[in-house]
Amino acid sequence: MMGKKEKRQALLKQLISETPFIKDKDIAKKLNVSIQTIRLDRLELSIPGLRDRIKDIAYHNLKEEIRSLPIEEVIGEIIDLELEKSAVSILEIEEKEHVFSRNQIVRGHYLFAQANSLAIAVINDELALTSKANIHFLKQVKQNEMIIAKAKVKGTDLGKRRTTVEVESFVRDEIVFSCEFEIYRSNLIGLKGEDRKVTSLI
Structure with missing residues (x-):
């Protein structure tokens, strides 16, 4: 018993x-x-703890899916990915270097880096580079909070080889950051009816 x-x-x-x-x-x-x-x-x-479980699942399920950068270089952990459509990542703010020591507010470049790497990861291209970013910091984020970034592909200018990706970041259900990225791409794979592979961890 x-x-x-x-x-x-x-x-x-x-x-x-x-x-x-x-x-x-x-x-x-x-x-x-x-x-x-x-x-x-x-x-x-x-x-293992939550962070290690997420890393393990993400690594084994997404390492072959992401073409634009090594999964180890993504800021945050990608938990959902549909190439050329959408992606979701999470970033736990636990380390002291993530925040200003005086007030424990998250340094803005971590919010940007999470969003930027997610915008690049959603592109089905081995060469995807940020061309332009329209950034809005909307609310302070504090230490020990979790940021959920959600990326959506809005469209592609085929002539300029530029894809627009909108990323919004949330803490709980409140938006804290948004950015519209213009991503340069070297090819147009996935934009002319080819099959898209879908990987989802949630």
Whole structure:
């Protein structure tokens, strides 16, 4: 017969198996225990934390899909990608170098870098470069918050080989950053009816 701890750990494994991106604090609420208990259970079960789970899934599922830059060079973790259409990435603001020491507000270039690398990653081209960016910083982001960036391809000027990608970044459900990128591309693969491969992690 399973004891209380064994039952909890079995439920923990099931929750993470069904929802790989669930946070420790959300698991703790569901199981009515402390976050520390969940972390100890994960260690005993050799289950990595959220960040490492995301990296592992993203790396194995997307490394062959992204053509425009190595997945290791993407700022944030891409969790959804449909080439020439849309993409989603997340960036957890946990490190001290991400923020100003005086007020713990995120440095703006991290918001831009996450959005810019996502705009490039969504392009189905081995050479995709940022040509222009119209940036709007809309709200401060603080340390320990998670930024969700969502990219949408708006259209392509075939003559100029420029694709417009709109990226909006959110903390919870509130928009904090937006940018319209103009991306130069070396070819027009994926724009004339070729099949598009779709990879989704959510």
